[in-house]
Amino acid sequence: MKKQIIAFIDELKSNKKLPSFDEAATKQAIVLRLLSFLDWDIFNVEEVYPDYAANSSSVAYALRIRNTNKVFIEVKRVHEKLDKYQKNFVNFATRESINLAILTNGITWWFYLIPAKGGWQQKWFYSIDLLKQKPEAYAHRLIDLLTKNRVARGQALKAAKALFQKKKQKMAADFLPEAWNKIISEPNKIFVELLSENTEKLCGYKIDSKSVENFLGQHIDKWLIKAARSSGVAPPSVAMEPEIMELGDELPPAAPKKQPKNPPPASESYADKSIKAFSFNGRTHTVRAWEDVLITLCNHFAATHPKDFEKVLWISNDQRPYFSRYSDQLRIPEKIKRTDIWVETQLSPDEIVKTAGKLLAEFGYSKADLSFDTH
16 A cells, blocks of 8 residues: 555656646546545445535545545645635534544645644644655555555554654644743742752752842853744644745844843733834834735745745634735735735734834844834
């Protein structure tokens, strides 16, 4: 089975007609062939049910075991961008109580664990790119997750849960530097008391809390950790879709500087304030309106992080996206320079400040690297 899959992928890579495949060709030449290698009877609609529909929604295929839907596969044409299809597809799979759902354009394959807690963005757990990755690296995953007998016995679901858990652990590990920086930057009472008690044990004298806080502030630059983390809540677009070409810097790149003396308090509201300028990473930018803050930061990160800028697509609130490749998904979109991504600009000052903070976190900066000059 594994050898068949690898041989098929190698054959696919050399197919010059591949970029011209429409949705029907993608289904027949790629998806169904892979399913056949995974022991599904593609000619039996009781196993591979085409165009499964319910309550005005549908998917390309429902993989069935004893008249019960087990896996949904939604198929788009080759190289079709998948971002805009995720939410409706995952929500449909959730309503139908499916365990495993797959969204693919034949080349990119995104896997979702539907019973996982959280919204549709949190259910993604694994991605494959048939062309960019070596088939030896993922053929066994296809077998684990999609072989008919493994689906029937529940082994595929167990494999999906294991990969999902691994993704969560990786995501949690990515947040460790941020958690550490937060403890160091905003020492709580327990941390201060711990230092005070240990100082007393060493010298016999009790030190006051203010002196401990001053000590931490003097040495904070030595202890802060700079580490970019991934969002981890949705497919990593940069690995799965064509990379943005190398760009020149929109702003000169620099390492994070010392914390501003007066960083904006986390709870401060800017609702009734106008902005004159903002400072980021030691450089001040004069702006006319709040949305210029977000646009300037986006253009900067698109220029300095061209290969992984696409992870901003997963920044959103619970109701709507803040970034999209499709301008009609946003209310007042603004195109980010030299990318195919748009940013929402119809946001309140507080929403802009919060979104800017998420941007900084995505690219390894602290909120303290950003300050605002308001009136």
